[in-house]
Amino acid sequence: MTRCDGWSGGWRPAAVVFDCDGLLMDTEPCWTVAEREVFARRGLPFGVEQKELVIGRSIEQVGVAIAGHLGEPAAARSLSAELLGLVTEVVTRQAQAMAGAHALVELVRNAVPVAVASNSPRALLDAALARGGFAGTFGVSVAADEVAEPKPAPDMYLTACRRLGVDPAHTLAFEDSATGTRSARAAGVRVVGVPSLPDRPLDADLVVGSLLDPELTAWIGTWTGSWTGSWTGSWTGSRP
Missing domain, CATH: 1.10.150 (DNA polymerase; domain 1)
Incomplete structure (x- = not known):
């Protein structure tokens, strides 16, 4: 990972929305x-x-x-x-949970509200979450058959943010696909990309190789305390 100052100055999310397929669950x-x-x-x-x-x-x-x-x-x-x-x-x-998924979700949940927004229909989303041990983990979940337009339209992220009671600009998404990344960006949500196809780059604000990335987890660990440093990562966006 290369050093950058994209999220220096203390930006951190007020809430986090996770994708499911390919991100939390190895589906x-x-x-x-x-x-x-x-x-x-x-x-x-x-x-x-x-x-x-x-x-x-x-x-x-x-x-x-x-x-x-x-x-x-x-x-x-x-x-x-x-x-x-x-x-x-x-x-x-x-199906199995992705490596590091449970630990990362728990780390995030200790700091900010969390949601899951999946392009799967409700029945399949619930089946995947149950299979992976995530049943009951998310107070807010949004499935593809519950919005007017699924990803890459912004509806799913806008719905998740509304249910969480947070501004999209203060929200962070975790996505593994170009479709999901476009959806989050269209909603005005910043994105951490964890590509499920490593040779296909994502237009995310931050790109990491896996949910186990130590710099990612270290940054998340600062959300509950005072933040005085700069994030080091692969910044690809232009937002402050």
């Missing part, structure tokens, strides 16, 4: 299993190009994307339903 392999099966049923390969097509999107958006890729736009709804059934089964059976 991307589960999604990949389900997505690969959808393609395999049609005799088609599934690789990096196809994964980039769907990562971070809501189940409806994924259905539209796959249908377009297959040249079958009318099949979007049925593809979404097929994929949702497959991924729910896999998540419920084998």
